[in-house]
Amino acid sequence: MLDRRSFLGSFASAALLSRARLGATPAPDAAPPAWPPAVFQDDESYWRTLRREFLIPPDEAFFNTGTLGSMPRVVLQAVSDDMNQVAGTVAHWNYKAGTPDYITGYNPETDLRTALATLIGASPDELALTQNATVAMNYIANGLPIEPGHEVILTNLEHPGGRQGWELKSKRYGIYVKQVTVPVPPENPQQLIDLYLNATTPQTRVWSIPHLTSGQAIRFPVERMCAFAKDHGIFTVIDGAQCCGHFQLDMKKIGCDAYYSSPHKWLLAPAGSGLLYITADKLPGVWATLASATWDDYRSGAYRLMQIGTGNRSMLKGYMAAIEFHNRIGPARVEARIMALADRLRAGLQQIPQVTIHSPVHPELTSGTTVWSLAGTSAGDLMDGLWDRAKVRCRSMGDPLGVRQCCHIYTLMDDVDRTLETARRMVRRA
Numbered sequence: 001m002l003d004r005r006s007f008l009g010s011f012a013s014a015a016l017l018s019r020a021r022l023g024a025t026p027a028p029d030a031a032p033p034a035w036p037p038a039v040f041q042d043d044e045s046y047w048r049t050l051r052r053e054f055l056i057p058p059d060e061a062f063f064n065t066g067t068l069g070s071m072p073r074v075v076l077q078a079v080s081d082d083m084n085q086v087a088g089t090v091a092h093w094n095y096k097a098g099t100p101d102y103i104t105g106y107n108p109e110t111d112l113r114t115a116l117a118t119l120i121g122a123s124p125d126e127l128a129l130t131q132n133a134t135v136a137m138n139y140i141a142n143g144l145p146i147e148p149g150h151e152v153i154l155t156n157l158e159h160p161g162g163r164q165g166w167e168l169k170s171k172r173y174g175i176y177v178k179q180v181t182v183p184v185p186p187e188n189p190q191q192l193i194d195l196y197l198n199a200t201t202p203q204t205r206v207w208s209i210p211h212l213t214s215g216q217a218i219r220f221p222v223e224r225m226c227a228f229a230k231d232h233g234i235f236t237v238i239d240g241a242q243c244c245g246h247f248q249l250d251m252k253k254i255g256c257d258a259y260y261s262s263p264h265k266w267l268l269a270p271a272g273s274g275l276l277y278i279t280a281d282k283l284p285g286v287w288a289t290l291a292s293a294t295w296d297d298y299r300s301g302a303y304r305l306m307q308i309g310t311g312n313r314s315m316l317k318g319y320m321a322a323i324e325f326h327n328r329i330g331p332a333r334v335e336a337r338i339m340a341l342a343d344r345l346r347a348g349l350q351q352i353p354q355v356t357i358h359s360p361v362h363p364e365l366t367s368g369t370t371v372w373s374l375a376g377t378s379a380g381d382l383m384d385g386l387w388d389r390a391k392v393r394c395r396s397m398g399d400p401l402g403v404r405q406c407c408h409i410y411t412l413m414d415d416v417d418r419t420l421e422t423a424r425r426m427v428r429r430a
Helices: 004-022 044-051 073-092 110-120 133-143 160-173 189-199 222-231 298-306 313-329 331-349 379-390 413-429
Strands: 127-130 151-155 176-180 204-210 235-239 258-261 274-278 355-357 369-374 403-406
Touching: 073 313, 110 127, 110 274, 110 313, 127 133, 127 298, 133 160, 133 235, 133 258, 133 274, 151 160, 151 189, 160 176, 160 204, 176 189, 189 204, 189 222, 204 222, 222 235, 274 298, 313 331, 331 355, 331 369, 331 413, 369 379, 369 413, 379 403, 379 413
Parallel strands: 151 176, 151 204, 204 235, 235 258
Antiparallel strands: 127 274, 258 274, 355 369, 369 403
């Protein structure tokens, strides 16, 4: 890993090189600053320089990472370079030992799985690469040998990708899907834990838990919940679609049996980048859903769940570049920056009487995402008003929730302040 000064200094040359490769014309203010700075600190000048590594126009503020992250230039370049190489040298692929394969879907992708395992505190053998969180979740729902009458507990706030695999299994095999109703927002972590505890019976076999809900940005106390479930023989699967690249993750510390995510969101990997973690002692009990050559080779760990047929190698090159980019900044610094932006946003919104914050404000339940509404303004009008007036892109979550605003490393404190000022202006003109 590069030290801070070397990393920042690398942006100056890399930014110009990547712009040239991508055919972009540098903006008038794009001249690189003098690096290294005399004294390094995590101030806005650092993040303003980092912001130039993204193709988002400088006058636009992107706050919808919960749907799809913006790839930095180095990730986009990794994908583009590899696609060009594959297209131009495909005749050189001779299938001999030592020659890299030009496709994915039949190979263990050891380097990428090792890098990903290091990032999230797991073993490479416990990780399978998937297209997204929905695919990974369905591997668990379809692969666990749950019998008719057994229960799976989940919440009423699940993303469809975190729910429908269980609903399918219920309809096809007769398992019982039990739904608990989450207050929006919850008051404290224990309130969320009690929802699952009070719903558990001797027939309960699985707790399906959102680490961070997609629509309401509620962060669940997954470590405490997994510890209880483990003591009672309940399988835990965590929907972390919103978490890889957002929070620092350690699978062993969380203590879950399975975890899935979509790194094309907060890790800023290419769309179609997913992961599935299953702890080593539970892997043999999960059937493969898709079958190709080695689906039945239980010596290969989670690799047997990656037998899915031809895939795009270039996307995995971008996936690796995203991990490297994230590591060079530092996962702890990324999370701290995200939370600082979100805390500033929440504090400012709380000073506007007409604003209601629907996501949690309890410090243990907050994240980089805030869901808020403005009295007298529909969710759609609020989303459109922020964009039309200030080029602030949030996502409407429908009424009464309002908009979802996700802070990330390509948003600046100025962008947060612009949001607040625009909200105040919308109140005055209402």
